[in-house]
Amino acid sequence: MALANEIILQKIQEKFGESVKNFTEPYGLITFEVDKSKVIDLLQFMRDDETLRFNFLTTLCGVHYPDNEIESQFAVVYHMHNWMDNVRVRFKTYLNGENPEVESATNVFLTANWMERETYDFYGIIFKGHPDLRRILNMDEMVSFPMRREFPLEDGGRTDKDDRYFGRLPNNENLN
Amino acid sequence: MSNEIKMVEAPAGVAGEGFFATQIDQVVGLARSKSLWPLPFATSCCGIEFMATMAPHYDLARFGSERPSFSPRQADMLMVMGTIAKKMAPVLRQVYEQMAEPRWVISVGACACSGGIFDTYSVLQGIDKIIPVDVYVPGCPPRPEQILDGIMKLQELVKNEPMRRRNSPEYKALLASYGIIVN
Amino acid sequence: MSDVLVKSVADKYAELIKQKENEDGSELSILNLGPTHPATHGIFQNVLLMDGERIVEAESTIGYIHRAFEKIAENRPFYQITPLTDRMNYCSSPINNMGWWMTVEKLLKIEVPQRAQYIRVIMMELARIADHLVCNSILAVDAGAFTGFLYVFQYREKIYEIYEELCGSRLTTNMGRIGGLERDLSDTGFRKLKAFLKEFPAAFKEFEDLVSRNRIFMDRCIDVGAISAEKAIAYGFTGPNLRAAGVDYDIRISNPYSSYQDFEFDIPVGKSGDTYDRYCVRNSEIWESVRIIQQAFDKMPKGPYHADVPDYYLPPKEEVYNNMEALIYHFKIVMGEIPVPKGEVYHSVEGGNGELGFYLISDGSRVPYRLHFRRPCFIYYQAFAEMVKGHLLSDAIVMLSSMNVIAGELDS
Numbered sequence: 001m002a003l004a005n006e007i008i009l010q011k012i013q014e015k016f017g018e019s020v021k022n023f024t025e026p027y028g029l030i031t032f033e034v035d036k037s038k039v040i041d042l043l044q045f046m047r048d049d050e051t052l053r054f055n056f057l058t059t060l061c062g063v064h065y066p067d068n069e070i071e072s073q074f075a076v077v078y079h080m081h082n083w084m085d086n087v088r089v090r091f092k093t094y095l096n097g098e099n100p101e102v103e104s105a106t107n108v109f110l111t112a113n114w115m116e117r118e119t120y121d122f123y124g125i126i127f128k129g130h131p132d133l134r135r136i137l138n139m140d141e142m143v144s145f146p147m148r149r150e151f152p153l154e155d156g157g158r159t160d161k162d163d164r165y166f167g168r169l170p171n172n173e174n175l176n
Numbered sequence: 177m178s179n180e181i182k183m184v185e186a187p188a189g190v191a192g193e194g195f196f197a198t199q200i201d202q203v204v205g206l207a208r209s210k211s212l213w214p215l216p217f218a219t220s221c222c223g224i225e226f227m228a229t230m231a232p233h234y235d236l237a238r239f240g241s242e243r244p245s246f247s248p249r250q251a252d253m254l255m256v257m258g259t260i261a262k263k264m265a266p267v268l269r270q271v272y273e274q275m276a277e278p279r280w281v282i283s284v285g286a287c288a289c290s291g292g293i294f295d296t297y298s299v300l301q302g303i304d305k306i307i308p309v310d311v312y313v314p315g316c317p318p319r320p321e322q323i324l325d326g327i328m329k330l331q332e333l334v335k336n337e338p339m340r341r342r343n344s345p346e347y348k349a350l351l352a353s354y355g356i357i358v359n
Numbered sequence: 360m361s362d363v364l365v366k367s368v369a370d371k372y373a374e375l376i377k378q379k380e381n382e383d384g385s386e387l388s389i390l391n392l393g394p395t396h397p398a399t400h401g402i403f404q405n406v407l408l409m410d411g412e413r414i415v416e417a418e419s420t421i422g423y424i425h426r427a428f429e430k431i432a433e434n435r436p437f438y439q440i441t442p443l444t445d446r447m448n449y450c451s452s453p454i455n456n457m458g459w460w461m462t463v464e465k466l467l468k469i470e471v472p473q474r475a476q477y478i479r480v481i482m483m484e485l486a487r488i489a490d491h492l493v494c495n496s497i498l499a500v501d502a503g504a505f506t507g508f509l510y511v512f513q514y515r516e517k518i519y520e521i522y523e524e525l526c527g528s529r530l531t532t533n534m535g536r537i538g539g540l541e542r543d544l545s546d547t548g549f550r551k552l553k554a555f556l557k558e559f560p561a562a563f564k565e566f567e568d569l570v571s572r573n574r575i576f577m578d579r580c581i582d583v584g585a586i587s588a589e590k591a592i593a594y595g596f597t598g599p600n601l602r603a604a605g606v607d608y609d610i611r612i613s614n615p616y617s618s619y620q621d622f623e624f625d626i627p628v629g630k631s632g633d634t635y636d637r638y639c640v641r642n643s644e645i646w647e648s649v650r651i652i653q654q655a656f657d658k659m660p661k662g663p664y665h666a667d668v669p670d671y672y673l674p675p676k677e678e679v680y681n682n683m684e685a686l687i688y689h690f691k692i693v694m695g696e697i698p699v700p701k702g703e704v705y706h707s708v709e710g711g712n713g714e715l716g717f718y719l720i721s722d723g724s725r726v727p728y729r730l731h732f733r734r735p736c737f738i739y740y741q742a743f744a745e746m747v748k749g750h751l752l753s754d755a756i757v758m759l760s761s762m763n764v765i766a767g768e769l770d771s
Contacts, residue, residue, distance in 0.1 A: 061731040111595030114741040137422035221449035231512035296427040
């Protein structure tokens with residue numbers, strides 16, 4: 001492996017200083033957090049820098065942490081991959097629970113388009129500057145964001161399950 | 177392989193010199209049951225098993241369903257295979273409404289029958305919530321043999337269906353219960 | 360609902376249609392393709408703005424089979440997540456299954472014995488063959504050649520018979536366990552595999568002879584839906600569709616898993632990224648898969664078929680009935696009460712359509728806190744709307760089948 005993890009860390013820290021923090025390496029994959037205002041700069045830098053060359057945005061997804069402080073209730077996780085040196089990296093950015101907003105990555109990577117639409121559909125995270133931020137998988141009429149943890153999994157319309165035997169009441173209310 | 181050709185059994189009737197008399201119901205039923213044109217409404221995994229059913233190994237054509245009709249207007253048998261999401265439900269409903277009478281519906285696979293393992297906010301919990309179903313084929317996905325069995329079960333239904341059933345008040349009430357009005 | 364969508368697109372293009380009409384009198388029309396069109400194999404809707412037979416603009420709508428995999432995964436113990444992966448890319452479910460087990464094994468730091476790894480490789484490559492067979496034979500059907508489909512589908516049945524020997528089911532396999540496989544591949548299984556390796560190449564060669572150099576097929580496919588390597592990478596293409604554009608990116612080589620480093624095989628690449636190249640790359644990959652299976656079959660090591668991890672691996676039934684300890688383990692595993700560390704892992708495998716990734720966040724409880732699937736179809740299908748522009752309507756159909764978009768994987 002030509003590109004050592006230390007070099008990546010050093011490069012990123014040099015450029016972004018305080019905006020990046022909490023570097024860890026779980027299961028050999030560099031992971032860190034970035035301030036939400038710097039996400040697009042970071043993506044661009046990682047892609048265009050001559051040493052880093054992270055040319056591929058593997059995936060982008062949202063996570064909901066309802067138990068966190070209000071400032072960090074949502075996270076968007078980016079996975080990038082450098083094909084030349086075969087190194088992967090993951091970074092997260094935390095967003096406000098009431099008003100989750102982050103810049104859209106569509107100008108840096110075309111592929112982010114549908115990934116961001118999916119994340120919006122699931123979590124209601126707004127990607128500013130996205131060309132067409134609509135629901136993608138769910139029906140347009142839907143008002144809630146189904147992957148948020150308070151949203152129930154099950155459909156209310158199923159009649160063949162007697163809820164009493166599953167320890168719950170209809171509409172997934174609490175038992176007490 | 178035997179060279180014996182098996183003929184379909186003639187319905188009960190009176191045979192004589194140069195004529196055969198029977199009820200028209202039975203003749204029509206017999207003819208219909210052996211030429212059911214399927215409309216494969218394949219959405220997911222079960223659709224792949226349907227491909228296998230169509231392919232030479234299982235060969236659906238043996239049952240008189242040689243020609244899959246992709247236009248609902250010329251189909252007799254709507255085969256719903258796979259999960260129907262709530263987003264898809266209106267489309268399925270529209271396809272069913274476009275079919276001409278007499279029409280039959282086979283629901284193939286656990287998802288189409290009851291929602292299957294996908295008891296989730298986005299999946300319709302059984303297509304019988306929106307359209308009437310004649311035969312249910314369980315399985316996730318059912319094996320091609322099961323799909324064939326379902327078709328044979330339907331053939332039995334078709335064969336024994338009275339000709340006036342589609343005009344009967346019971347049938348109209350059934351459709352009305354799904355909100356489909358026929359005049 | 361679909362009518363409503365067509366209308367909204369029609370409104371969007373109303374001005375353009377008018378402008379064109381004023382310019383040169385041409386009549387643009389809106390055409391709705393899908394969601395239940397026989398040529399789209401699965402349910403995708405494309406609303407096309409047509410100038411005669413030529414596509415001017417396209418808009419893809421997906422989600423008609425959204426089943427909320429990721430939401431279900433947050434509510435199920437690890438064992439109950441494999442059935443979900445089966446139903447994602449149902450043409451090659453063993454790859455998905457193994458990818459999920461490898462993700463869990465990575466999280467739990469479990470070493471899988473070599474025999475299990477080799478059998479997994481055989482199953483994954485069989486799945487790749489089955490996947491590519493469906494894609495290529497259906498592509499030929501869409502181009503008007505039905506016979507090829509009938510030739511090769513026989514052999515997909517044979518592959519299913521081999522699956523059945525290992526896991527008992529054909530399509531949605533639910534194959535494997537944490538730490539290995541649920542049972543060893545039986546002697547019958549090996550016999551069937553051997554027969555397959557003997558018969559399949561001849562039949563597949565016949566298919567290639569029949570279709571590959573067919574004048575009509577070539578005319579329909581060459582220079583249709585080409586995509587450049589740069590564009591493909593920007594759009595997140597992986598797998599055969601990317602390799603057809605000339606990029607030799609294959610996870611089996613770049614991040615070998617499950618002993619892929621032990622086998623010798625090539626990565627076929629195309630040049631122009633058009634439909635014909637995609638077809639050829641898939642065909643060559645089938646030959647490479649046959650090579651890998653042959654090597655794995657010849658070198659099959661002896662030994663256990665699962666790791667010795669009683670906390671995670673279900674004990675055999677006889678033990679459960681006769682042994683207290685085994686009963687406890689059985690109960691705990693079935694109820695999903697297995698010890699899981701906190702952590703985040705990303706693991707990817709080379710699926711039938713490209714990089715199939717699993718991003719698992721575990722908070723130490725019995726269910727994943729979050730499980731995200733990187734579904735290759737979903738990511739590259741977004742390029743379709745751009746790729747069809749300027750092509751004929753009938754070309755859009757062959758492009759769609761050559762990209763092998765699987766609805767289950769697309770809509771999660």
